[in-house]
Amino acid sequence: MPTDDVPGRETAGKPRRPTMVDVAAKAGVSRALVSLVFRNQPGASEATRQRVLHAADELGYHPDNAARLLARGRSHTLGVVLTVHQPFDADMVEGIYPEAERLGYDVLLSASAPGRDEGKAVEALLSHRCEAVILLGPTSSQAYLAELGRRTVVVSVSRRVPGAHLDSVRTSAAVGVRQAIDHLVKLGHREITHVDGGKGPGASDRRRAYRSAMRRHDLTARIVPGEYSEDAGMAAAQKLLGEDRLPTAILAANDRCAVGLMHAFGRAGLELPKDLSVVGYDDNHLSHLSYIDLTTVRQDANRIAEHAVQRAVARLEDENVEPTDTVLDPKLVVRGTTGPPAAR
The missing domain is CATH 1.10.260.40 (lambda repressor-like DNA-binding domains)
Incomplete structure (x- = not known):
């Protein structure tokens, strides 16, 4: 032979x-x-x-599925842009893969990181013939996202982009934050500060929801600038520790910010929830750990992922399908970082 x-x-x-x-x-x-x-x-x-x-x-x-699909003029591949240091993005990726496979699509990942902005991550996916792009917590300008929506099928997760031709899948900040504030008020808290997410995706919605929830209880709102990171949480804690009086409870921008707050307060000798209550947002996989045990607003990563994939595929399979804004309800998960305020 x-x-x-x-x-x-x-x-x-x-x-x-x-x-x-x-x-x-x-x-x-x-x-x-x-x-x-x-x-x-x-x-x-x-x-x-x-x-x-x-x-x-x-x-x-x-x-060689890729070659077979390309020969038919389709790649059947979804591109996903994530941020390397966001645990909640990793949780959503775990939900994206099985749903994409169920619908007959492959998935390619591209990360944004220091020195590699979101635009570069997107272009890498498009150069590999991805038919649609799912952006997890996009931070690009509204103008860029609108232009991208004219080029390809785009799903924005956790951020609504008004006026852009793209889908968005997010949870209701109004519902989630209201649950958190109601929980703290029921425990007896009246001095509740919000450490916000700065310019992060969904941060403005959470600020707005916080102010609204505090007004419902006739309480004074106070917002301390922050970001979606542990460093921002620690910086906010140091700012608060330098003041004459601490709030009795804090709603953090997200779970990473909450962990930073907890770390700084712990190093200052404070005990949670005896001296202070902290609530996070996301319910990423780290929040469940026994030594963190964080009360947080749970965004269901799997449900969000499934809806994001379904929206992308729906528009790929039928060009007449219009983009939609899908809003899911989050749910407060009560763990060990919240309790009644200490007597003053």
């Missing part, structure tokens, strides 16, 4: 990849039947299907 007919045998110094023809020959079936098996189509008995899969496994054959 000629050398180039033997799967795995080197040809011109390179091993030849086994093909569907090789699998068919080894399994003793036609190439068409092998194709049916790998496309999960009817036409092959279970015994034949297992024989084909076993032959493919022995040969080390893997179907």
Whole structure:
């Protein structure tokens, strides 16, 4: 047999990849039947299907789905832009993969990080023929996002972009923050400060919801500038510790900010919730840990991920489908960082 007919045998110094023809020959079936098996189509008995899969496994054959889809003019690939240091983004990615697979799509990830802005992360995905882009907590300008929405199918997670031709999937800040403030007021708190998320996605909605919730209880609102990071939480805590009087409770911008607050207050000798109550936002996977045990507003990462994928696929499959703003309800999860205020 000629050398180039033997799967795995080197040809011109390179091993030849086994093909569907090789699998068919080894399994003793036609190439068409092998194709049916790998496309999960009817036409092959279970015994034949297992024989084909076993032959493919022995040969080390893997179907080139990307080439097949590109030949049909489609890549069936969704691009996802995430921020490296945001645990909640990682939680959402875990939900994106199974939903995309269920709907027949692959997923490519691209991260924004210091030195690599969101625009670069997006362009990398588009250069790899991603048909749609899901942005997890986008921070780009409204003008850029509007322009991107004219180029391709875009889903913005956690941020609504008015006037742009793109989908958004988010939770209701009004509902989530109201639950948090109601919980603290029911415990007896009246001095509740909000450490905000600065210019982060959804931060303005949470500020607005905080002010509204405090007005409902006829309480004075106070906002301390922050960001969605532990460092911002620690900086806010140091600011508050330098004042004559601490609030009895704090609603943090997100869970990372809450953890920074907890760390700084702990180093100052304060105990939670004995001396101070703290509420986070997101309910990322770190908040569940026993040594954090954070009361937080839970955004259901899996539900958000599923809706984001479904919106992208709906518009890819039917160009007449218009973008929508999907708003889900969050839920307060009470753990160990909130309790009645200390007597003053």
